Amino acid sequence: MPNRICFVELPTAATGPAKSFYADAFGFAMTDFGPTYACTMTGDVDLGLQADAKEASGAPLAVIQVESLEATETEVKRAGGVITRPTFSFPGGRRFHFRDPAGNELAAMQPD
Numbered sequence: 001m002p003n004r005i006c007f008v009e010l011p012t013a014a015t016g017p018a019k020s021f022y023a024d025a026f027g028f029a030m031t032d033f034g035p036t037y038a039c040t041m042t043g044d045v046d047l048g049l050q051a052d053a054k055e056a057s058g059a060p061l062a063v064i065q066v067e068s069l070e071a072t073e074t075e076v077k078r079a080g081g082v083i084t085r086p087t088f089s090f091p092g093g094r095r096f097h098f099r100d101p102a103g104n105e106l107a108a109m110q111p112d
Helices: 015-026 069-078
Strands: 004-011 037-039 046-050 061-065 082-090 093-099 105-111
Touching: 004 105, 015 037, 015 046, 069 082, 069 093, 069 105
Parallel strands: 004 046, 061 105
Antiparallel strands: 004 061, 037 046, 082 093, 093 105
């Protein structure tokens, strides 16, 4: 499978109002993963809502699905990217965050 953007995570003050907005405006169904996180589960390009201020990025976070997280981390560094959050596990896989040379924060993830 080629690398592809599979997820966009949005920072939000609270998941409840954000979930209501996306349900009312677009018909999106969200799954809760605790009190501060919810996301769509379509399997295509999904939308996540991060309400934990300590975990949230400052802007929308594009997540790129990759086959090998370790190989991707090596390539990100080689290409001039800077790791901003080391690899961590979450329900469904592992990921790390990085900034590209222009300063944009993204994440690379490998599903379980």
